[in-house]
Amino acid sequence: MLTTFYIKTYGCAMNIADSNTIRNLLTSYSLQESSDWKSADLIILLTCSIRQQAEDKVAGWGIKANEEIFEDKIVILTGCMAQRYNRSSNSTIDKYEKLLQKRFPWITHLINIKDINQLPKILGIDNNDLIENPNINFDRNNKYQGLFSISHGCNNFCSYCIVPYTRGKLFHIPKEEILKDIKDFISNGGKLVTLLGQNVNSWEDDGDNIVDLLKEISNIKGKFWINFISSHPKDFSDELIELITTNEKLLKHCHIAAQSGSNRILRLMNRGYTKDRFLNICKKIKTSCPDFRITTDVIVGFPSETEDDFNDSISLIKECRVEMVYIGKFSPRESSVAYDMNDDVEFNVKKDREEVIRKLVNKVREKKHKEWIGKALPVLVISKNKGITYYNHEVLLEKEYKEGSIQNIKIIGYSRSGLVGI
Numbered sequence: 001m002l003t004t005f006y007i008k009t010y011g012c013a014m015n016i017a018d019s020n021t022i023r024n025l026l027t028s029y030s031l032q033e034s035s036d037w038k039s040a041d042l043i044i045l046l047t048c049s050i051r052q053q054a055e056d057k058v059a060g061w062g063i064k065a066n067e068e069i070f071e072d073k074i075v076i077l078t079g080c081m082a083q084r085y086n087r088s089s090n091s092t093i094d095k096y097e098k099l100l101q102k103r104f105p106w107i108t109h110l111i112n113i114k115d116i117n118q119l120p121k122i123l124g125i126d127n128n129d130l131i132e133n134p135n136i137n138f139d140r141n142n143k144y145q146g147l148f149s150i151s152h153g154c155n156n157f158c159s160y161c162i163v164p165y166t167r168g169k170l171f172h173i174p175k176e177e178i179l180k181d182i183k184d185f186i187s188n189g190g191k192l193v194t195l196l197g198q199n200v201n202s203w204e205d206d207g208d209n210i211v212d213l214l215k216e217i218s219n220i221k222g223k224f225w226i227n228f229i230s231s232h233p234k235d236f237s238d239e240l241i242e243l244i245t246t247n248e249k250l251l252k253h254c255h256i257a258a259q260s261g262s263n264r265i266l267r268l269m270n271r272g273y274t275k276d277r278f279l280n281i282c283k284k285i286k287t288s289c290p291d292f293r294i295t296t297d298v299i300v301g302f303p304s305e306t307e308d309d310f311n312d313s314i315s316l317i318k319e320c321r322v323e324m325v326y327i328g329k330f331s332p333r334e335s336s337v338a339y340d341m342n343d344d345v346e347f348n349v350k351k352d353r354e355e356v357i358r359k360l361v362n363k364v365r366e367k368k369h370k371e372w373i374g375k376a377l378p379v380l381v382i383s384k385n386k387g388i389t390y391y392n393h394e395v396l397l398e399k400e401y402k403e404g405s406i407q408n409i410k411i412i413g414y415s416r417s418g419l420v421g422i
């Protein structure tokens with residue numbers, strides 16, 4: 001009989017939200033979560049396959065965990081890797097399926113994340129074990145921070161990306177469903193609503209767009225904050241800029257995925273915008289709210305990327321005063337268009353470019369962090385000594401505050417990852 005489970009999550013915020021879904025589902029059937037995989041009867045691996053490196057991590061974990069120990073356990077692989085596996089009509093995927101079986105012989109089930117609500121049935125958990133209806137959209141263990149997926153999949157087909165193949169076509173969650181879950185979360189003490197989607201700002205439902213949705217959420221009674229990740233520049237409207245810079249409930253932070261500052265590379269990536277478009281968005285945001293925090297994603301070493309192209313990315317980061325960046329070294333992913341391009345930028349060059357961006361962004365961030373010292377910032381206290389600022393920095397608290405309260409905290413220092421307050 002299954003009594004305990006352990007979840008290992010790789011990859012993006014979408015996967016974190018999916019792990020919440022699974023957690024809620026299993027705890028609804030009386031299973032207990034274990035913080036140690038060794039003592040769990042059931043292990044769920046929520047995988048990412050955006051880069052080869054992400055898949056290698058799963059293999060590495062299996063080796064570390066040791067096959068024999070899996071003998072009496074059920075090990076489920078879900079998330080993007082499992083979704084690639086499930087597309088068995090495609091010959092490339094058949095090859096992938098064999099590869100998976102060879103690499104991960106200890107996996108007992110592969111489940112498409114879209115079918116995850118079938119998990120109790122697959123595990124043979126009796127309906128009588130259901131203690132309450134699982135709310136699948138937020139993590140009950142995390143009272144103050146709620147992650148809400150508002151869309152799944154993607155139709156954009158950026159040339160380097162396999163998400164449209166792994167997560168499928170774009171699907172928007174209906175507005176009423178989202179609002180119901182958020183109201184439920186807030187009435188239970190929730191303080192930070194985070195909307196999630198591969199292109200969260202492209203959400204729409206029956207004539208409503210992301211601006212309408214955010215306005216409706218902000219009209220829900222109560223003291224709470226809202227943010228949304230991650231945004232696609234091509235769908236970042238002026239109305240959205242106005243709302244995020246003026247509405248009190250919206251955090252003054254946005255993650256907008258630039259990927260490159262070179263128009264030529266952006267075209268090859270099939271991103272659907274130019275460098276100027278991205279700069280304009282940032283300029284409008286910063287003009288209206290100079291402290292607004294902008295973070296982004298950049299790929300280095302995309303096929304044919306020259307020094308000039310790379311310098312365009314550098315100038316974009318500088319002009320937008322980007323305070324944090326997820327840097328990806330280009331790696332060809334089977335099924336994507338860029339897989340057939342010539343991966344001609346040497347690995348060492350990719351590494352050097354990654355380092356240049358890292359150093360630049362660290363400098364920008366340090367400068368901004370220094371500016372906060374001595375000032376008071378609104379902070380949501382999420383545990384005894386941890387909080388989140390109104391600009392979405394993590395903050396270490398040197399004094400104890402009431403969990404779940406929003407306080408004005410004086411910033412006295414900073415670390416690599418965030419701020420320190422008292």
Ligand code: SF4
Binds near residue numbers: 157158163198199232
């Ligand atoms: S927008 Fe592009 S990078 Fe983002 S998920 Fe869709 S295809 Fe991938």
